[in-house]
Amino acid sequence: MDSNTLFFGPWSATLRGEELVDIRHHGSPVLRGLRAVVRNHNWLTLTPTVLSARTSESPGFLELVLDLGWGGLGARYAGEVTFRFEPDGLAVAFRGTAMEDFSSNRIGLVVLHRPDDAGTAVTVTAPDGGTTVSVFPERISPHQPFRDIAAMSWEREGMSYRLDFEGDVFETEDQRNWTDASFKTYSTPLSKPFPVRYRAGDEVRQSIRLSARHSVRVLDEVTGQVPELGATILAEISSSPSAASCTVPASSAAERAAPLKQPLDARIVADSADDAVGLVRQLPLDRVRRLGVYGAGTHVTEKELWVAVAEEAAKLGFQGELMAGARSHFTELNRNPGSALPEAAGITYSITPQMHAVETEAVLETLPMQRLTAEEALRIGNGRPLHVGPITLAPRFNAVSTEPPTAAELTPGGAPEPSPFAAAWLLGSIAALSIPGVASLNYGDLAEVEPARQLLQQLAVLHSCDVLKATRSTEIAVYPVRTGDGTRCFVANLTPRAAVVRLSGSGDSPGAGRDLELSAWQTATVQLP
Template identity: 50%
Template sequence: MINDENHSRLFAPSETVEAAAWRAELRNDELSDITFNGIPVLRAIRAVVRDHDWRTLAPTVSRVAQHADGATTLLLDIDFAGFGSSYTGELAIHLMKDSVKVTFDGVAPAAFRSNRIGLVVLHRPDDAGRAVTIGSPGGASSPSFFPKDISPHQPFLDVSLMEWERDGTRFRLDFQGDVFETEDQRNWTDASFKTYSTPLSKPFPVDVSAGDRVHQSVLLTATPGPVVPVLRPGPERVLTVLDGGTARVPALSLSATSATAPRTRSEPIPGLDALLLELAPGPDAEGSIRRATDEAMDLDVPLDVRLSVDSPDRIGELLDLLPLDKVLRLAGFDAFSHVTEPGLWDELKDQARQRGFSGALLAGARSHFTELNRNAGRLPPDADAVSFSITPQMHATEVPHVVETLPMQRLVALNALRIGSGRPLHLGPVTLKARFNAVATEGDEAAAEATDPLQPETFTAAWLMGSIAALSVPGVESVSYFEATGPRGIRETGGLTPAGELLAAVAAVRGCEVLDVAGEVPGLVFYPVRDGGRTVLFAANLTAKSLSVVVRLPGGDSTNLELEPWTAVVRRVD
């Protein structure tokens, strides 16, 4: 039974907003999925307030709508609150014949420290490679392109306007109230490029006094060219499983249960690869190793150890505590930069060699792909493999945003394979919420916020299936998901969660061929696997509506799949 809090997230209301040729969805404070004459234009426009550690204050919205002469006006009163800070503002949305204008007026009711306040525009991920003209506040303009490969740094700076063309229509964005710039949010698996203010070249955080105000606006205009029919695929409900594929099911791992979680004995999961232990120096290091070793013994798997140290000199003391004969892989990261620094790498190699360690040595980032991407030139060339972590909620917690990260996971994996010159990837931890705040300016308080209430829901199994499918590409050798037990884990006192059951089913077909599929159903993840002489169909419904699909099998037979909202299913067929 879904509790009220989770139900409100999974089935959050969405309202269609229309005027003339414009159409969008209003999701709480966000004007999303903006189209013009059926042409996709922007992923979203919204106002954000972030505190001194880049944490996003949650918006609460009341709304007034007005309609007149083919135009629509929405007035949103928004109260932002969280992390001991608050802010208030009014978002005015005007949809007219050839334009959409969004204006934000905000005021601080009390003093706080902030890194960002104002409007952000989310551009669509399929704009990658599209030509765009960037205008600066001084009046100059320059041609450019949205980057295809994930850009480690801001592709566009000093932005006052942007112009591009899509499906025969010219679009333009004008920004007022601050200087804007664009970052590639695909670094964090967000499905967007984001244009925002204030430029990161200016000092942050800043002190915001009670009564301080912000006024910003974004004007989106459309100039239609000759009428070009825009063909959109109809609702396809038939999928055909092909007799072959290029991907294999990656090995799956779990992370060691957090020390604060109660001890629950884990049962072995056939096919499970390892238990990932994140280890830092400190008074509880020995206890963490002991607990993880016992848990790995329960699961009948080796350890995959990721060290985080404030100095290379600390590596040796941690290796002396570890049962290295039970360690499959070993990685080392700097506790502050979150990446494998050159000096740290040299020390890790030397200390591991002295102790006779024969497993794989990994390098990369303990945080997001972002840090790996920004330090690509410093990646040790002799690392056996590359690693980084994934979380879908760096910038937004709404379920549509969490779901949209899934295809971006494949993109970051492909970019990491490029950066690593084809070296294998061992990814993880992959968690619903961040394990720590990698961009905090004043310490890290994320640990207390690292548990998502959705963890035990069927949604998490569906999202897990989408992630496994996205990361099933040649070169991804293993992925570590969630924790073994506890509130962030796949097992509760009553047994495996839905995500745990799904993970166990996929682990059982480790290394099997993932079959190609003809056809696509929006919102459906379909993952057929050849297991010996039979086929195993994995499917997940990542929508708030029921789905019914006909599946045609290689031998000519067909089967029907019926999926409730936010669920995953497993079916074995001969």
């Protein structure tokens, strides 16, 4: 039988004769099929024929209309089936007409569910709005597992799916009884009398809509706390012209720090112990909470530099923490684990997602790897507090250059342009790095752009609050924070297209929860009880 595959937005399906089969969402299988059937008074199925097919498409939909005829067994029936794909759903509408007097046990739409849905929880909504939580049976059910259906919802592979039925009351049977590889949801319920006598010209109208939402469930399980969150104001301070493009001269460090009322995390880049000591003397140490020093050429903490800074800071009455590690990528820390000096109170390294690639997809793919680097850094530091930053979208400097940077390379590129993407990536990064042992995160100049700045401010005041576990989604970042009045969920759409997210708590049934409509890269905040 001829077939062809249809694609629209996240949806795909194959038209096989008059039936739409292998319905998928973002490539993941959802349903076995959707079709209209006509069965006579003896439960024998009339043979369908596609008389004509026409399609229309726009940026907002793809529509396929089939003119059908059913025949055989001494009967004739006619109808029209319309399949309409939209970004957030797939609808099928049926209009059937009796061409002559006809007795039938079933006329209308059927849904074929996948056999591997067995064991999956499902919420059934009745015509009166009441809901029942059940499950697709694992053992072959002799009787209808679901009855009195106006809608049904279930979750599969990180998505929440819902079917809404109109035109009749539906129910589900386990077709594995007849060795069919499916569960079938159909109308009319077998509890109603049959056959039904149709007169010539009588019509049957039904419709079914399949909708999809990203499903993220917040669990009552603490996975960490909100780290201290900050942004780079001074960057590193350095007396070396070859240290990096984002360093500031030592002479201006104290002046730029003066208006700030927050404690500082200072990181010194030096060529020698004498240079490092000179820089320490220029710092407002009474307001410095953490202090680190790194070699201008190695980008890691060198023992000689660290000892010189520690001794001078002690003489000057420094009461904060001395850190060690790398000022650049995790690479340098990983290759020089000895730079995580055992005397240091905390360990450092920085992150940029654009060392090797600048494409959006590649930048997003770095998010789960950030967590992996943090876990490895905690291992290298034997569990000492980890301070990650600056974390910047664009590289701050070239840690592997073979010659001093040119004048162009020494010129800062400026703050990122205002961008929803920056905020979405920021939330994904914070969610990835909020694990036990990560004490602080510094997000470079992202705090200078909207809406990332506002998001960072909202999260910073939640320092030390518990972060709850959420089911993973590659396209949606969810950061649930337990507060005194419930759970505040920060959500980001990590895609360049609109997305609908169903956010639910651990006690919600399948299909229940809050629905959020997010535009491309949008971030939002939702309060759960």
